[in-house]
Amino acid sequence: MMEEYKRRIELFSLYDHTNIEKHLEKMASEGWMIDTIGSTFWRYKKIEPKKVKFSVVYYPKDVKEGTTISDDRQNFIDLCSSGGWNYVINSEKMHIFSTDDENAPPIDTDAPIQIECIHKFAKAEIVYGYLFLIFACIFFSGFVIYELWKEPVNTLKDATPIFWLTPVTLIFSVINIISYLNWYRKAKSAAENGEFTDTKMIIRFEVLFWFPLYFGFGLLGFFSFLRIRDILLTLGIILSGILLFVIYKAIKNKILKSERKEISKIRLKRFAAVMLAVLWLSSGIGTYIAIPKPYYKVKVKSEFGNMYSQNVYLDKNAPLDISDFKETGNKTVSREKIFRELLLIKETEWSFGTVEDDKDNDGLFLYYSVTDVRFTPLLYRCKNEIIFNHIVYDTKEIHLTDKFESYRYYIDDKTPMNSYAFCNGNRIISVDFSWEPSEEELIFAVEELLNSQNTYAF
Amino acid sequence: MPRAKFQTLTEQMFYILLCLKNECCGTDIMEKIKSITDGRIILGPGTLYNLLEQFVTEEIIVETKTEGRRRSYILTEKGKQILESEYNRIRKQADDYEKLFREEQ
Numbered sequence: 001m002m003e004e005y006k007r008r009i010e011l012f013s014l015y016d017h018t019n020i021e022k023h024l025e026k027m028a029s030e031g032w033m034i035d036t037i038g039s040t041f042w043r044y045k046k047i048e049p050k051k052v053k054f055s056v057v058y059y060p061k062d063v064k065e066g067t068t069i070s071d072d073r074q075n076f077i078d079l080c081s082s083g084g085w086n087y088v089i090n091s092e093k094m095h096i097f098s099t100d101d102e103n104a105p106p107i108d109t110d111a112p113i114q115i116e117c118i119h120k121f122a123k124a125e126i127v128y129g130y131l132f133l134i135f136a137c138i139f140f141s142g143f144v145i146y147e148l149w150k151e152p153v154n155t156l157k158d159a160t161p162i163f164w165l166t167p168v169t170l171i172f173s174v175i176n177i178i179s180y181l182n183w184y185r186k187a188k189s190a191a192e193n194g195e196f197t198d199t200k201m202i203i204r205f206e207v208l209f210w211f212p213l214y215f216g217f218g219l220l221g222f223f224s225f226l227r228i229r230d231i232l233l234t235l236g237i238i239l240s241g242i243l244l245f246v247i248y249k250a251i252k253n254k255i256l257k258s259e260r261k262e263i264s265k266i267r268l269k270r271f272a273a274v275m276l277a278v279l280w281l282s283s284g285i286g287t288y289i290a291i292p293k294p295y296y297k298v299k300v301k302s303e304f305g306n307m308y309s310q311n312v313y314l315d316k317n318a319p320l321d322i323s324d325f326k327e328t329g330n331k332t333v334s335r336e337k338i339f340r341e342l343l344l345i346k347e348t349e350w351s352f353g354t355v356e357d358d359k360d361n362d363g364l365f366l367y368y369s370v371t372d373v374r375f376t377p378l379l380y381r382c383k384n385e386i387i388f389n390h391i392v393y394d395t396k397e398i399h400l401t402d403k404f405e406s407y408r409y410y411i412d413d414k415t416p417m418n419s420y421a422f423c424n425g426n427r428i429i430s431v432d433f434s435w436e437p438s439e440e441e442l443i444f445a446v447e448e449l450l451n452s453q454n455t456y457a458f
Numbered sequence: 459m460p461r462a463k464f465q466t467l468t469e470q471m472f473y474i475l476l477c478l479k480n481e482c483c484g485t486d487i488m489e490k491i492k493s494i495t496d497g498r499i500i501l502g503p504g505t506l507y508n509l510l511e512q513f514v515t516e517e518i519i520v521e522t523k524t525e526g527r528r529r530s531y532i533l534t535e536k537g538k539q540i541l542e543s544e545y546n547r548i549r550k551q552a553d554d555y556e557k558l559f560r561e562e563q
Binding site for chain 1: 508529
């Protein structure tokens with residue numbers, strides 16, 4: 001007979017021995033005995049439902065040997081066994097014992113010693129952990145605020161905003177530390193009179209925020225190159241998967257009540273495996289479709305002299321191409337496009353260059369970026385990042401200022417570059433030419449870019 | 459501080475030290491206390507483990523032998539003095555009680 005297990009997310013603070021004991025007793029009465037304890041996921045083993053008494057105690061010495069039970073710790077466990085308590089499991093210093101004897105004497109019979117052990121454990125495992133978390137949250141929040149001020153476009157177009165979740169974590173961490181210290185103060189005072197104090201239920205909500213932080217950071221980093229539509233589509237696929245899983249669990253619970261348990265189990269497992277395969281396949285295909293594919297590869301010589309392979313895309317919808325300005329003849333033109341979109345900003349960068357196989361690449365190039373700021377109060381900061389943080393002068397001489405703001409970048413006060421920036425409404429445009437464009441070429445480029453669609457599509 | 463803590467003993471500490479007049483292991487201590495006090499004092503194994511560790515650190519008791527994982531302990535001279543001083547303190551309390559009530563009678 002195969003052993004049956006189930007996992008649950010448990011948000012107990014590990015010093016909360018009172019509620020952990022109650023919870024484990026309830027689980028045992030429902031037929032689930034604690035089997036392993038992780039930081040968030042606890043595993044339970046199926047048993048015959050029975051009334052079991054649990055005791056959560058904190059081993060006073062350092063546990064450095066990981067899961068290996070040292071002689072000292074084994075001595076502690078043996079002593080508890082001789083007091084009628086069976087060792088069940090431990091998570092570092094937290095040890096869980098159980099007994100079927102309702103009248104077994106408690107493991108801790110001296111309140112001050114119990115408080116001392118809990119505090120020693122809590123200091124190492126909880127308080128310092130939360131202090132680190134608080135420090136990390138303050139650091140990351142400060143970092144994001146600084147980056148937002150300095151480079152709003154770079155910060156807002158990729159995954160960094162996920163760190164905005166850190167203040168939430170910060171609030172929960174502070175609440176948890178204060179709750180613990182409050183309990184400790186009361187319990188210590190009561191222990192002086194020989195009284196034991198129950199711990200209060202403090203749920204580690206911050207764990208729920210660390211999950212989005214870990215997974216969201218990775219996912220958003222990936223999705224920041226895609227359209228919001230693609231993100232929603234993928235989220236839809238994930239949610240459908242979760243929904244299917246919930247349906248599967250519901251069907252499983254219902255069918256398992258029937259007599260043909262084993263056959264049903266095998267069928268359900270097959271069904272689940274097929275369902276998962278379909279899900280993975282469809283999300284794989286979706287991802288493959290969503291990511292732009294290289295049109296072809298060319299060998300390019302880098303500035304350091306080594307050859308490398310470059311993906312060359314053919315963007316038919318590019319608002320501007322080198323061929324709009326110059327004759328490229330038989331030369332290969334590489335076209336790269338990077339699109340990033342989050343809620344407040346979307347930006348597309350195009351770069352075009354003529355590529356000559358196995359030769360020095362000193363041909364023509366054209367680079368431009370179109371940035372749309374959806375949140376107007378950010379516009380000035382974005383302009384600062386893209387334009388005013390460089391040496392720029394108004395390009396009054398090309399008579400563009402009547403329609404929109406226009407600037408030319410300079411290497412120093414006297415040396416102009418073939419790089420320009422334009423603003424109209426909430427759109428900021430930056431263009432680099434490898435040649436000195438004529439006024440007509442510039443006006444053509446600006447008008448094309450100001451009216452272009454800033455989208456992901458190729 | 460542990461030293462200040464052991465200037466007066468709790469009942470549990472007192473009986474542990476009393477049992478360790480003769481060499482004894484942890485399990486025996488629990489049984490002996492139960493027997494001496496007719497079950498009045500209940501000593502939890504976790505508390506016993508902690509107190510034994512603290513007594514050893516403070517050189518109130520000393521580990522005499524280890525058979526497998528079974529460790530035996532015995533009182534040191536310092537331990538005997540602490541126990542005696544606690545006995546005298548309790549005795550003095552009892553004397554004071556009796557003196558006061560006899561005067562009233």
